[in-house]
Amino acid sequence: MACIGYARVSTLDQNSDLQHTALKAAGCKKIFTDHGVSGTRASRPELDKMLDHLRDGDEVIVWKLDRLGRNTRNLLALIDDLEGRGVHFRALTEGITTTGSMGRAMLTVMSAFAQLERDQLAERTRAGMAAAAAHGRRAGRREVTAEDRKVRRACELKAQGLKPADIGKIIGASRATVYRYLAMDTG
Template structure:
């Protein structure tokens, strides 16, 4: 079993030494660090590389939960992905580990907040569309690009019960990209939505 650390700083000027030191002190054999990458961005090269190298029985360790993702849904999707691969997760600051019952209970609470987040987003979207309609603007879905089509397909496959590695093989994508697409698909609530012309 390998302990793999992940550190991230939002700007190139910031220093990840505090995180790196804490991760090494916690027993991480290797630390992957993204510099100048916001937590809201789905593409994080070093995290993608870590996910490619992680194997069943390994552990992904972060200094703090927000280093892994700013968005609760994004964070839970990633932890779900790790669990499906047999990779454990641990956050040093919050003391959460997916191997213990307390950590799993915390993740359940976070999952409830993620659902609340999704519901509020849906309400804001409806209110925004109603306001736009009142101003005479018509809503509509953006044109389908090759990427949005892959996002839709990934959501459909997940909805059908396939796991991320199976989806990656079907779509010819990396597991990290599939995770990102599933996160986008869940945020848009378009699992199983038919393509439009």
């Protein structure tokens, strides 16, 4: 029997060190980690590799239940697949394991509550966006036009002979953004 760890972070700038430390302390010799991958996706590169690696009698360990999946249906299907292959599952933070019937029941209940929480958050977000739209506000970044202060300043600096990289340092924008600003110049 091997203890196999799985870690996941949703964005590339997040760090999986906390998960790795906990998984190693739980006895995991091999840890598969997905970086910048949403837990709502059923197929993830490292998760797929881990599933191919697993053998009868192994145990999959995650730091938190939501690291394995954020969609109740997919999570429970994945756990069913593991159990059908003779692989056990354990979530460290929640103290859930599939080795007993009570752990299986708790897993189902907790994943359902996690799904409910995500659904409510999405619903509140949509309601907030609708309320903002009713007051004439739009979600997202505001549109940049040729009349904006930074665009005018970039054009002035370009006329003085500065290079886009230097202009970007002065106005606090990337070189690519400076090129977009300069392309807006109608004068």
